Amino acid sequence: MQSDAEPERPYALAETIAPKVRRVLARNPSPFTYTGTQTYLVGDGAEVAVIDPGPAQEEHITAILDALGEARLTAILCTHTHRDHSPAAAPLSARTGAPIIGCAPLTLEDDGPRADAAFDADYRPSRVLADGESISGEGWTLTAVATPGHTSNHLCFALEETGALFTGDHVMGWSTSVVSPPDGDMSDYLASLARLYERTQDTIYFPAHGPAITKPHQLVRGMLGHRRSRERQILRQIEAGNTTIPAMVPAMYKGVDERLWPAAGRSVLAHLIDLERRDLVLRCGDAWRLPEGIA
Incomplete structure (x- = not known):
């Protein structure tokens, strides 16, 4: 819960946080999502991509559409299909015509401890990105980096022009990621962390929850040690x-x-x-x- 001493959180408002990157915060804070799911808009020209459209909240979807302005949404990307990440993809696609691209669909019965982490059964991508596959628009290129562990279908997305990596729930600065069997796999998670540690081209991480990570390799080294x-x-x-x-x-x-x-x-x-x-x-x-x- 937000205390009186904390500043008001910028829900339903697009903020420019880096070159070619804006963020819209969904109003779904919890002990598991921190201040809420962060949806990222990539691109500052006529074509824009959205990463992790978040929960299907009308306020949040409207804020994303307003942030587009005159730009055309050309891709809706999802890092994985937990319900705090992908449900807004379908209504956003319906309103804009943009394709849903990114992780593979995955639906499991979830008997885990958090209701918001159940899988999005309605997620229907028009294209699944393989590891190393890229999509591009005016002034931006996003490349999929397979990072299974938190979920088996988890992807990160590298913005090639700036060195930014959108890490979904794989790496977050405010908390470690929950790895919940049977789909969550610790062996895969550790291997994915090791893979990110070897990626020297990534200079900043933008997670789906919590602040940007400005010393990513230092954090990943610490996470492996943890x-x-x-x-x-x-x-x-x-x-x-x-x-x-x-x-x-x-x-x-x-x-x-x-x-x-x-x-x-x-x-x-x-x-x-x-x-x-x-x-x-x-x-x-x-x-x-x-x-x-x-x-």
């Missing part, structure tokens, strides 16, 4: 006798808003599955143990 630290924490918890996820989470996430503990438990599960693949833990029903010789 995930390895979580692994060691989990192994210590099992060694100490906390062998179930409900026992691990309170000990591992002290000081974290308890509303986030269910989501944290999903990421702990993703870590455990990754550790199991590497033969570092064994599953025993709802409990986990260390193999002989690991302790």
